Amino acid sequence: MGAYAGRFVVFEGPDGSGKSTQFRRLVGAMGAAGVACTAVREPGGTHVGEAVRGVLLDNAHAGMSVRCEMLLYMASRAELVEREIVPALRAGRVVLADRYVPSTIAYQGAAGGLPVADIAAVARAATTGLMPDLVLLFDIDADRAAARLSPLLDRMESKGRAFHRKVRDGYLRQAEADPRRFALIDAAEPEEAVWRAVLGALRERIEELPAVGPLVRRVPPQG
Numbered sequence: 001m002g003a004y005a006g007r008f009v010v011f012e013g014p015d016g017s018g019k020s021t022q023f024r025r026l027v028g029a030m031g032a033a034g035v036a037c038t039a040v041r042e043p044g045g046t047h048v049g050e051a052v053r054g055v056l057l058d059n060a061h062a063g064m065s066v067r068c069e070m071l072l073y074m075a076s077r078a079e080l081v082e083r084e085i086v087p088a089l090r091a092g093r094v095v096l097a098d099r100y101v102p103s104t105i106a107y108q109g110a111a112g113g114l115p116v117a118d119i120a121a122v123a124r125a126a127t128t129g130l131m132p133d134l135v136l137l138f139d140i141d142a143d144r145a146a147a148r149l150s151p152l153l154d155r156m157e158s159k160g161r162a163f164h165r166k167v168r169d170g171y172l173r174q175a176e177a178d179p180r181r182f183a184l185i186d187a188a189e190p191e192e193a194v195w196r197a198v199l200g201a202l203r204e205r206i207e208e209l210p211a212v213g214p215l216v217r218r219v220p221p222q223g
Helices: 019-032 047-057 066-090 101-111 116-127 142-148 161-177 191-204
Strands: 007-012 037-041 094-098 134-139 182-186
Touching: 007 019, 007 066, 007 101, 019 037, 019 094, 019 134, 019 191, 037 066, 047 066, 066 094, 066 101, 066 116, 101 116, 101 161, 134 161, 134 191, 142 161, 161 182, 182 191
Parallel strands: 007 094, 007 134, 037 094, 134 182
Antiparallel strands: none
């Protein structure tokens, strides 16, 4: 990441982990603190990406192959990296992303059965090798996560608990393999405790994320 003035922080976790709630909260807190922040989500975040998102999450496409699924996610990601993420990083902004490559490795790799090496090769082409400075991984077991999900599930959320257990395992293997990049957050805790853990994880990485450190200090720990 030395090529860019900004910093790139990714929120990851299984469906029902509450990561998107914490993502929105940090985006709001950074905005209130005057932090130059760009927030993006996957799939989506661009005109092309939102069209791809509609295809991926539509229950009408329940029979889509895992390989097709993976390639569509990567197509959306390629557009997002080129159009939104890299320009923001070049401008010195903090980029917060709700999902990135670790999601594809967990969902289409660990749970879907695609070789991780295949996913990694496509990811390098789609993202030009762009890696996040920090991945906040919201960890929760599949049973607790399922209890949080709406009965109106999208195509990915409705795949069943066995699938989502594999997703969780896929995430944990990534965190174990790259502990300097991943920070594990106990997402089973109450929302306020999780919020404090998010800020704590960012503060712990202040030396590794020099552009974020002074900014996080200005974000209040509550509210």
